[in-house]
């Protein structure tokens with residue numbers, strides 16, 4: 363047992379328990395999302411006592427100097443004193459400026475921040491609702507727009523995503539924190555051969571990365587794989603087909619689970635998991651392809667897939683520093699690299 367203090371209340375943590383888990387177990391209302399150190403929704407502020415190991419790992423210099431710590435990433439030290447954050451110090455307000463249903467289960471939401479938030483597709487942002495419920499979502503638009511774009515899939519047991527999909531209206535105010543993460547397009551990738559795999563609404567961030575690559579005059583090939591369960595879930599099929607026609611270096615493939623080979627309407631639609639389809643078409647392992655380009659892989663999918671995806675790609679031969687993985691939204695969000 364270790365005793366520590368949170369907002370002047372005594373907390374007992376059992377061996378091996380993180381600060382976040384101890385607070386949740388003892389009924390404190392604390393925000394959290396990924397429990398992996400990625401989303402930063404679980405920040406609390408250090409007041410006194412020995413700073414636990416890894417408490418500030420991955421935080422910006424500014425957050426570190428303001429004594430924030432990630433409650434999910436560390437175990438308490440004896441007599442540690444912590445306090446909850448002041449929301450106004452960490453969050454910016456914004457409002458929903460547009461809602462557009464892209465399919466029966468996906469809605470595009472634009473949020474206009476009250477002050478500029480520099481962002482890129484491939485980062486994520488934390489949204490906080492009027493009642494304090496906080497979730498992380500992957501950003502889907504490029505840095506040249508003042509609004510933040512998100513693709514939200516309706517999830518029946520997803521408190522926040524269901525609310526955004528069904529109930530939140532244009533004009534609704536939200537608090538925003540971030541963005542975080544670095545799985546974005548960079549100018550130094552210009553000559554690389556890009557392989558982008560987006561499952562479900564994971565398409566949004568990878569589509570945003572492709573648009574940014576084209577905006578920056580990308581020279582290498584771009585292969586985009588969108589994985590869905592049913593053909594009706596291919597919510598950007600037309601836009602991506604047009605993008606491919608407009609740019610000779612872009613190839614797009616839809617990967618559908620529930621479709622019989624005989625019913626495929628286009629050679630651009632493949633059956634099966636986007637990861638497997640992509641790996642069947644690309645030889646990873648060589649730093650440079652036969653056409654002279656180095657490969658770089660972007661993955662955006664459910665957290666469980668994103669956790670195992672980089673390991674699988676590594677086994678296929680992709681160097682870890684050339685794999686960028688981002689999990690999209692809902693309650694849990696994790697990121698590597």
Ligand code: FES
Nearest residue numbers: 396397399402434
């Ligand atoms: S960083 Fe702690 S819950 Fe995500």
